[in-house]
Amino acid sequence: MNMLLRSSFLAFLILGILQYFNAPANAQVTYGKNGMVVSDNVLASQVGIDIMKKGGNAIDASIATAFALAVTHPEAGNIGGGGFIVLMKANGEVTTFDFREKAPLNASPDMFLDTEGNLVENSNHQGLKAVGVPGTVAGLYLAHQRYGKLPWKDLxxxxxxxxxxxxxxxxxxxxxxxxxxxxxxxxxxxxxxxxNENGDIIQPGEIWRQPALGNTLSLIRDHGHDGFYKGPVADEIESYMKANGGLITKKDLEKYTAVERQPLKGSYKGFDIYSMPPPSSGGVALIEMMNLMELADLSSIEFNSTAYVHLVAEAMRRAFADRAEHLGDPDFNPEMPVDRLISKEFAQMRLENMDMTKASASDSSRFGQLYDGSSTTHFSVVDKDGNAVSLTYTLEHSYGVGMGSSKLGFIFNNEMGDFNPQPGITTSKGQIGSDPNQIVPEKRMLSSMTPTIVGKDGKPYLVIGSPGGRTIINTVFQTVLNVLEYNMRIDKAIEAMKIHHQWLPDEIRYERHLMSPDTRQALEKMGHKLRPVNNLGVLMGITYDPILKAYVGASESSSKEGAAVGY
Structure with missing residues (x-):
């Protein structure tokens, strides 16, 4: 497909998603004594609940829900992408699983550049060279091997x-x-x-069948990890890639492994915050921003006031500057200063250099030094024993690269676009060129996914996450803050006005019609640039109500098919 068609394809997908998310104004809460699943599709949520009713735990339910979303929510639910799991076990122990995609063995730092060293427009998001080695099946299988309860085939x-x-x-x-x-x-x-088999578009309410995908899933059911990374599926992936200009080979698939990693841990006023370590940047940025909020005197700042939005935006600016400068795959960047970035002392330094009367400037040449001195899906799960899972996985863009073998029935990601495509070049438009996230064979690209569990006294208190590219970090951050600082019920917390600042481009994105004109004008006078968007994030959250002794779940209203299902 030529570049014009590809660009048009992406434009129509964006339009389609905006129409798809034309949903009611308020989320609906669901209560459950024994368990809860909140996902982007009610059928997938029910699959997870059914697994728990059969004796499965939260990991079992998460695996079943993830595979169900690969069928019912194809824009982001996937077996052709990758993601992360945060697991809090009933005994309070927390672990994570990293199944982020990897660069193929034939990838290189300049693979998306022309002969003059310039980025070929959209080449890192379009075509099969943009596909990273998928990790979803490996990650789900590893999580099952370590902590699952029911047989893999049942899931x-x-x-x-x-x-x-x-x-x-x-x-x-x-x-x-x-x-x-x-x-x-x-x-x-x-x-x-x-x-359908007659070539007609499936009408609303008619049955949509996907026999090729069903066959692929059957092989995964029967052979586990090897059902995807070896055998007929791997053979067809390699054949398809060779025929259509892709890089992934059977050797790439055979070498792929998911990794269990230690979580990042932060704290906020007596709550424990657990999130993903690199190659996710979400946990680092979230904890850094929560530390800033803990040190700020929020009691003197009215929620959603000009001062509040300014403070939140400045915290975001600093966290994203640090993200751009320092973070990447830990297996290739062993000296990343993660502990420093999430420390209370670092937050104090950041706060001392924040001017509450005017906006800072985002300098593309200096990263965070100035302050020194579009698709993914998320679901949240808890079971009757108190095990909790926060899982975010993705294809990058909605429907990924829009390509895949019809013999296999699934769509490939375009995650190579999450690497820094042009070494050394950072621009005011938001392209980052720092070294930690440059393309290297078998390296995992930096991610913004932020699956998070907040604990209280060793038990899950909040399970949260969202899609949204780089906006994920900030939508999760604001929702966590809404629950912990302002004691909002989960539906209110995820529907409250959200903003987004990512250092570069230097602008605050805000949800259209939710910020008052007076606040916008005041922020502009402080030097902020503002840009309206339709919505930020599609949050899926669960909290625990100690009075009712029940879980409370909500799916953000911008998810038309999303649902919290409890029992």
Whole structure:
């Protein structure tokens, strides 16, 4: 597919998603005594609950939900991408699983540059060279081997059933299907993705079946990790890549491994905050910003006032500058100053250099030194024993690279776009060129995914996460702050106004119609640049109500098919 078609494809997907997320104004809360699953699709949430009712734990339910989302929520639910798990066990111990995609063995730092060393526009997001080695199946399998309870086959079978037997086509996916119908066969797998065997678009309410995906899932069900990384699936991935200009080989697939890592731990006024370490940047930035908020005198600042938005934006600016300068794959960057970045002392230094009367400047040449001295899905799970899982996984863009073998039935990611594409070049538009996240074979690209669990007295108090690219970090941060500082119920916390600042470009994005005109004008007078967006994040959260002795779950209203299901 040529560049013009690819660009048009991305534009139509963005439009489709905006239409897809035309949802009610308020989230609905759900209560459950024995367990809760909150995901982007009600069918997938119910699959997780059903697994718990059969005796499965939170890890079992998460694995089943993840595979179900690969069938029901194809824009982001996946077996062709990667992600992270944060697990809090019933005894209070916390661990994480890193199944972020990796650069193929044939990747190189200049692979997206022209002969003059300039980035070829969108080349790091379009075409099969943009595909990282998928990690989802490996990550889910490793988590099951370490902490699962029910047999692996029992966890994958519901997704096999959903793919082969089908489910009613929802209106949101139908909208995407209508847009896809206008394009030619160069759109690869997407051309017939939402069509039946007669070539007709599946109508809302009609049964949508995915036999090729069902066959792939059956192989994963029967052979576990090797069902994806070896055998017929691996053979077809390599063949498809070779035929269409991709880099991934069977050797890449055979060498891929997921990793169990120690979580990052922070604290906020008696609460313990657990999140992902690098190659996710989410945990570092979240804890750094929460430390800043703990040191600031929030009691003297009215929620959502000009001063509040300014403080939050300045905290974001600093955390993202540090993210850009320091963070990458820990296996390739052993000297990252993570402990320093999440320390209370570092936050104090950051706070002392914050001017509450005017905006700081984001300098693309200095990273954080000035202050010194579009798709992913998330779901949250808790079980009756108090095990909790926060899982975020992604294809990068909505529907990833928009390509995949029709024999396998799934879509590949375009995660190579999360590497720094042009070594040494950082621009005011937001392109980062620092060394820690440059492309190296087998390296994991830096991520913004921020699956997080907040504990209280060794028990899960808040399980939260969101899609949204770099905005993930900030939507999770503000929701955690809303719950811990302002004692908001989970639905109120995730629906409250959110902003986003990522250092570069130097602007505050805010949710349209939720910030008052007076606040906008006051912020502009302080030197902030503002840009409205339709919404930030699609949060899926669970809290524990100690009075009711029940879990409380909510799916943000911008997720049209999302649901909290409890029992």
């Amino acid at each position: 994958v079978q519901p997704s096999v059933n959903l793919a082969i037997e089908g489910f009613p086509m929802p209106w949101g996916l139908y909208q995407v299907a209508l847009n896809l119908a206008e394009w030619d066969e160069s759109f690869d797998i997407m051309t017939n993705y939402f069509r």
